[in-house]
Amino acid sequence: MSTYSIKDLEQLSGIKAHTLRIWEQRYNLLSPKRTDTNIRYYDDDDLKLILNVALLNDNGFKISKIASMEMHEMREEVVKLTEKNLTYDDQIHALTICMIEMDEDRFEKVLSTNILKLGFEHTMLNIIYPFLSKIGVLWQTGAINPAQEHFISNLVRQKLIVAIDGQIYKGGGKKFLLYLPEGELHEISLLFAAYLIKLKGHKVMYLGQNTPCEDLKSVYNLYKPEYLMTVVTTSPNSQEVQEYIDHISETFSEAEIIISGYQIIGQDLRFPKNIKTMHYIRQIKDYLEEIEEVSLEK
Incomplete structure (x- = not known):
């Protein structure tokens, strides 16, 4: 008790x-x-x-x-x-x-x-x-x-x-690859992001918790997504986050990477050009609308 x-x-x-x-x-x-x-x-x-x-x-x-x-x-x-x-x-x-x-x-x-x-x-x-x-x-x-x-x-x-299962992909849209870093288990925000992305008609590959970097690279090479998304709440720790950001930016240089989480927001970090930070989950909706606007302009 x-x-x-x-x-x-x-x-x-x-x-x-x-x-x-x-x-x-x-x-x-x-x-x-x-x-x-x-x-x-x-x-x-x-x-x-x-x-x-x-x-x-x-x-x-x-x-x-x-x-x-x-x-x-x-x-x-x-x-x-x-x-x-x-x-x-x-x-x-x-x-x-x-x-x-x-x-x-x-x-x-x-x-x-x-x-x-x-x-x-x-x-x-x-x-x-x-x-x-x-x-x-x-x-x-x-x-x-x-x-x-x-x-x-x-x-x-x-x-x-x-x-998420209730959202049926009908073709078209962009490809998103969602995952959590190795050792990271907090996936509520990532799951909700997956729901919102599928709701907007995009294709989602969801790897979920504790994804080793080598496995992530293998899936990325097969799936070839335009966007990656991850959330860093506890892992990697604050001493290793900058190194991790630089690593995924370089490894997946052709993709745009959306990253959020306690270890990211409000921290003194440097973000390469292909990494976009998201302070609140509500921002994913605005981001998806930006993607639609760009697609329409093209």
Whole structure:
């Protein structure tokens, strides 16, 4: 079982620590535990409670009313709310509850409902990406455990693969080769890029995670793509990124290379002429439109 400080609860729920302490005293909403050295902490049940409280409170329920509810009553109200047209923040909040409870069925329902109402692309850009950014920060600070992060990432990955398979290539367009460098496993952004590229009618060769450079060269020589795309989140590390950029630029000098990721954006790096950086996933849409404009001019 994970343990949380009141600051962790604040980060996850959006409720100020000061407000949580007032609710704790006035309504006995929380019962913090104490370590042997008398440090206050909260457990998974406390976190689930506060996440539900936050969602209800944001949607007009008075705290006095919430405090009088049984846990099952609270959950029923939350489920009703998440099936309505809530704000993006509310939907992200609902997904956070699913993650903490590791409730796959509920996560699937929330996600499917949003995709039906908003469309897949809109749901990814406005709900899933902000949600993944949020849990990324929480994972780094230790507020959630790796199992919870992997649980969610795999569910999103499954949705992306289904969406990509639903895009039928009809011929024409440009050739894109998408891959992750050797040792790199974070592929959500690359999968979404593959979806958007196929949606625009281009041909995608997707190699995915952990692609050795020799294998990449072999596929490149066979497939002869006009564009390569990759994301560098953890591998290669910051000391080796510049060398890697120079290497792929020279090796695939006839292709235009789109590169993004934590190790790329905002770093003090030199980019050769055939490499284009992408700060946000939304930029891939603008880039694809530029490609279409150039094609039409020709």
